Amino acid sequence: MTITDSKIIDGKQLAKTIQLEIAEEVESFVGKGGKQPNLAAVLVGDDGASRTYVNAKVAACKRCGFISTSIHLPSHISQEDLLAKVRELNADKDIDGIIVQLPLPDHIEVDLVTSEIDPAKDVDGFHPESIGKMNLGWDTYISATPFGITQMLKRYKIETEGKHCVVIGRSDIVGTPMSILMSRKGMDATVTCVHSRTKDLKSITKQADILIVAIGKAEFVTADMVKDGAVVIDVGIHRVEDSSAKKGFRLKGDVKFEEVAQKASMISPVPGGVGPMTITGLLINTLKAAKNKSCA
Amino acid sequence: MTITDSKIIDGKQLAKTIQLEIAEEVESFVGKGGKQPNLAAVLVGDDGASRTYVNAKVAACKRCGFISTSIHLPSHISQEDLLAKVRELNADKDIDGIIVQLPLPDHIEVDLVTSEIDPAKDVDGFHPESIGKMNLGWDTYISATPFGITQMLKRYKIETEGKHCVVIGRSDIVGTPMSILMSRKGMDATVTCVHSRTKDLKSITKQADILIVAIGKAEFVTADMVKDGAVVIDVGIHRVEDSSAKKGFRLKGDVKFEEVAQKASMISPVPGGVGPMTITGLLINTLKAAKNKSCA
Numbered sequence: 001m002t003i004t005d006s007k008i009i010d011g012k013q014l015a016k017t018i019q020l021e022i023a024e025e026v027e028s029f030v031g032k033g034g035k036q037p038n039l040a041a042v043l044v045g046d047d048g049a050s051r052t053y054v055n056a057k058v059a060a061c062k063r064c065g066f067i068s069t070s071i072h073l074p075s076h077i078s079q080e081d082l083l084a085k086v087r088e089l090n091a092d093k094d095i096d097g098i099i100v101q102l103p104l105p106d107h108i109e110v111d112l113v114t115s116e117i118d119p120a121k122d123v124d125g126f127h128p129e130s131i132g133k134m135n136l137g138w139d140t141y142i143s144a145t146p147f148g149i150t151q152m153l154k155r156y157k158i159e160t161e162g163k164h165c166v167v168i169g170r171s172d173i174v175g176t177p178m179s180i181l182m183s184r185k186g187m188d189a190t191v192t193c194v195h196s197r198t199k200d201l202k203s204i205t206k207q208a209d210i211l212i213v214a215i216g217k218a219e220f221v222t223a224d225m226v227k228d229g230a231v232v233i234d235v236g237i238h239r240v241e242d243s244s245a246k247k248g249f250r251l252k253g254d255v256k257f258e259e260v261a262q263k264a265s266m267i268s269p270v271p272g273g274v275g276p277m278t279i280t281g282l283l284i285n286t287l288k289a290a291k292n293k294s295c296a
Numbered sequence: 297m298t299i300t301d302s303k304i305i306d307g308k309q310l311a312k313t314i315q316l317e318i319a320e321e322v323e324s325f326v327g328k329g330g331k332q333p334n335l336a337a338v339l340v341g342d343d344g345a346s347r348t349y350v351n352a353k354v355a356a357c358k359r360c361g362f363i364s365t366s367i368h369l370p371s372h373i374s375q376e377d378l379l380a381k382v383r384e385l386n387a388d389k390d391i392d393g394i395i396v397q398l399p400l401p402d403h404i405e406v407d408l409v410t411s412e413i414d415p416a417k418d419v420d421g422f423h424p425e426s427i428g429k430m431n432l433g434w435d436t437y438i439s440a441t442p443f444g445i446t447q448m449l450k451r452y453k454i455e456t457e458g459k460h461c462v463v464i465g466r467s468d469i470v471g472t473p474m475s476i477l478m479s480r481k482g483m484d485a486t487v488t489c490v491h492s493r494t495k496d497l498k499s500i501t502k503q504a505d506i507l508i509v510a511i512g513k514a515e516f517v518t519a520d521m522v523k524d525g526a527v528v529i530d531v532g533i534h535r536v537e538d539s540s541a542k543k544g545f546r547l548k549g550d551v552k553f554e555e556v557a558q559k560a561s562m563i564s565p566v567p568g569g570v571g572p573m574t575i576t577g578l579l580i581n582t583l584k585a586a587k588n589k590s591c592a
Contacts, residue, residue: 111434128428135427135476136468138407162495170479172432180431180476183466183489190500192488193479199458204486 003261009156009233009268011148015276018151019064022283026065029291037290038067039123039282040089042100044082044108045075050101057099060279066286069095079108083116090118096293097123097286120292123285126173134177137184141285146178148277149212149233150187151284158210158231158266165189166208168201168221168254174214174235182212201225213254223259232260232267235274299557305529305564307444310451311572315360318579322361325587333586334363335419335578336385338396340378340404341371346397353395356575362582365391375404379412386414392589393419393582416588419581422469430473433480437581442473444573445508445529446483447580454506454527454562461485462504464497464517464550470510470531478508497521509550519555528556528563531570 030036039061043054054070061068071089073082082104089098098121104110119129125143133140142150153160165182169175170193179193194204195215205211205225213221214235226232236254253270261267268274326332335357339350350366357364367385369378378400385394394417400406415425421439429436438446449456461478465471466489475489490500491511501507501521509517510531522528532550549566557563564570 111432128432128434129425130428131431132424132426132428135431135472136407136424138424162493164500176431176476176479179479179487179489180472183472183475183491188491188493190488190490190494191475192486193475194486195479195484197458197484198486204460 003258003267007261007264007266009152009231009266009273011152011268011274011277012272014152014155015280018155018280019060019283022064022280022287025287029287029294030065034294035290036065036067037096037286038069038094039097039099039286040069040071040092040095042071042073042082042085042089042098044073044077044101044104047103050103054101057279057282060283061286064283064287066283075105077108079112082108082113086113086116090116090121095121096290097121097282099124099282121289123282123289125177125285131177135180137186141289142181142281143173143177144281144285145174145214145235145274145278146181146281147284148279148281149178149235149274150181151281152233152268152274152277153187153210153231156266160210161188163189163209164192164207165210165212166192166194166205167212167214168194168205169214169216169235170195171214171216178212178214182210215254217254218252219254219256221255221260223256223263226260226263228263229265230263232264233274234268234270237270237275299554299563303557303560303562305448305452305527305562305569307448307564307570307573308568310448311576314447314451314576315356315579318360318576318583321583325583325590326361330590331586332361332363333392333582334365334390335393335395335582336365336367336388336391338367338369338378338381338385338394340369340373340397340400343399346399350397353575353578356579357582360579360583362579371401373404375408378404378409382409382412386412386417391417392586393417393578395420395578417585419578419585421473421581427473431476433482437585438477438577439469439473440577440581441470441510441531441570441574442477442577443581444575444577445474445531445570446477447577448529448564448570448573449483449506449527452562456506457484459485459505460488460503461506461508462488462490462501463508463510464490464501465510465512465531466491467510467512474508474510478506511550513550514548515550515552517551517556519552519559522556522559524559525561526559528560529570530564530566533566533571 058068114126125141167179182189183191202225210231212233218238234253234255239249240252242250251271354364410422421437463475478485479487506527508529514534530549530551535545536548538546547567
């Protein structure tokens, strides 16, 4: 059975649409005397995946008319020097948003770095104050992946109020904030968060009207775990070896796409689902930071 | 059928036990040259219930060998003057913890007051930074009611790992933080948060191994909503008119105690359940603040 396009939540296409809107907004903002939003991206060391992510963010910034300021630091940089760099960016009036690409080398305490970023420039939404404000429903920067997913649900007009949303995974970056966001006013879903310690996981995932999967295990969710007609959002991304593929691997999500797509009413693919929406979330946050600053 | 004492989660007795432990710890801390913990309680206006709560907190402080600094301000105080008072307490080296009793008069923005308290003295755990840190599982002050409930579950050795915990209510002060805490490492429950927009609430509450009720409606949870053998924690407190009672009312919780207690394996009563544990949570936080300061 083939999967009809109509059930695909096309994150790639949606990201393009929203990024065009952002570009227009930037143009209009600059036209009225505003400054181009400037995102500073700090990359420590030479991790290939991190470099790829940062490059993708830089490219998206350019597409939207942002300035991007790339700071590449050696992997042996001391914690104190990295913190000093963050403070320098906090103080720099030309910079609107700051991201420090994770993971960081082992000798650096990530929590200290995250907490050092000025909450007013915390466009990744990782600072505890940003997370607390999100919890309280106050205006803040919501971290890019959960924020991108809420945008996806809204743009696809997926009803969430009173729906049972099951989030698989309880990470600080996706699972936990996603659970909170889906439960809050505006989204109004009934939310269950399941994780590695959950017993009889399937009996819960089968109740989900909306299933958001961020467990970090390739093709973890199979068709028997999903209710007929569920909306399935796949946050995972994994390289799975495949000798028949050109590059020797294929990108897979946390969901066994082919079989789950048969049962789902809507499903986001990997690649081309949540990934592009994450970058879009970051761009929306950065534009907002630039506008906030110009109002301050 | 009578309800055997063995299934009662006696918050009043447990609070006494823990408060005695705190008193001993204060004595030992002071004996080693530490300073008595000092909790500043700010009360604005003359709301009777608020005054009762503050008085109960002050009395508990005294029992535990704390100093309590009561600040009573008139209801017409300006927002700026209240914020200035908070800043004064932030700067006061004698003060370890600060609470501002809620609710505040309508002309004052609660969020601004909450955010003004120095996170190092935020023993109510209402500052966004405290909430964010709790989310992340970092060391922080966890707000008193959810914190008191986790202490209750731990002291009663109620297993939480892999259990299905259903939290009824999504308030900033109880429901939402409770959901997060129960899901995090250490508690490791599978958590569902249900609320006013949830459809077919009963089908979910009936799945709960642990049911935490903070919906703010007197006797909302009835026996048919509860699974046999569930642990039930009742966070609500309401005055329900009753002409046969001396005072003309009785205190009731969010749970129809008599009938739910028949089905539950353990249940916290109202009064004498979560209430005293909330104050205990505040005391633990204040002692911790005093110790943190002495280490700083």
